[in-house]
Amino acid sequence: MRVRRHLLLLSSFILAAENNTNERIRLFLSFAEDRLKKFQYELEHPSTNRHGDMLNSLLNAYVGCVDDAADLIQLGIEKQDNIRKGIDLMTSRAKEFLVVLEKLSADGPEKELYKDNLEDAIEGTRDAMNDAEKAKKKVAPPPVRRKN
Numbered sequence: 001m002r003v004r005r006h007l008l009l010l011s012s013f014i015l016a017a018e019n020n021t022n023e024r025i026r027l028f029l030s031f032a033e034d035r036l037k038k039f040q041y042e043l044e045h046p047s048t049n050r051h052g053d054m055l056n057s058l059l060n061a062y063v064g065c066v067d068d069a070a071d072l073i074q075l076g077i078e079k080q081d082n083i084r085k086g087i088d089l090m091t092s093r094a095k096e097f098l099v100v101l102e103k104l105s106a107d108g109p110e111k112e113l114y115k116d117n118l119e120d121a122i123e124g125t126r127d128a129m130n131d132a133e134k135a136k137k138k139v140a141p142p143p144v145r146r147k148n
Helices: 002-017 021-044 051-078 084-107 111-138
Strands: none
Touching: 021 051, 021 084, 051 084, 051 111, 084 111
């Protein structure tokens, strides 16, 4: 519990110090990836106590990170930031995450422990990916240098 609190404080510090929206999106997606990897590790190496709680907590943390990255994309559009890199990263990473989540949904061990949160994670990831695809159309094209 103490380590988790420390990581959350560290994560908050990194995000508060970072002004680049693309970088903040990248950080949230890396946090999401970390939570998903920890979820897979917990499935392979179950803890002796509160295993189900740990699985559900990690899935909730994963989807929270993906949602926060999607929110940053919307914020970047509103602020008219150049977030093309963040949008592209969201699209590619969300596809990778969906492969893992759908595989777990199809044949993951102990599904009854985390089924509802897994469905939420899949839905949240799909929503974030669809929002990123829509955002690609909203973001102004990059400036083109004129040749003299």
